[in-house]
Amino acid sequence: MGALSGLTQPTPAVAWKMLKEGNERFVDGRRDHPNQDAERRSQLSGGQFPYTVIFGCGDSRLAAEHIFDLGLGDAFVVRTAGQVIENGVLGSIEYAVEAFETPIIMVLGHDSCGAVTAARDAIESGEMPPGFIRNLVERIIPSVISPELPPKAHVNDMVREHTRQTAIRITEQSSIISDAVLSGKVAVVGVFYHLHSGKAELVFSSQDLSLPDDFDVANPSTQSLPIIDKKQPKIVFSPVWGENPSPWGL
């Protein structure tokens, strides 16, 4: 499980552009299927150096490596139904940040989420589901009743809010993650996935991730990178209910 030595991670903005471009290939049906051959397996036998943490819902339609056209060793993936935070989740994300200096942590929700729907139904009916499913639902309810939601909110509005709140809570609850975010080395982003189109929509980011349109992620070291103000990282809340909720054009 050790980190591969001699490698450097991309900046959060470059890592986001790599993920965004992978998702665009997936949406357009032109995936590269990178890093899935015997050579890559051999490279990784001595360690790993993933450039993204993806913490997503366990829904079978939300296969992270497919959605972002990733391969072996690219993503450290943690999943629970409704992307519900618990101690093991936070420990797993902290481990990736500490061991691999992973520059981007993505919280991944999706439309028509069954876990968020169950939380909404529990509020409406007053009845909680049985067993440990109740634990999941209890942790989603604060997002479902959020004052940020519009009146008569759709379940997908609740998923967007839950994804944003989860991204914020990860940073608030873990000092390892919040220190990494404040240093500017790590961004936490919230992404809403559209099951039908395959599009990944940015709904939250802990910092500005914009890069020049012509920035080539294949050769980041030859190009100038935006300077991050490490003392005052910009917390970006994208508008959630507008026509174009993503300022990054996804």
Ligand SMILES: [Zn+2]
């Ligand atoms: Zn789900």
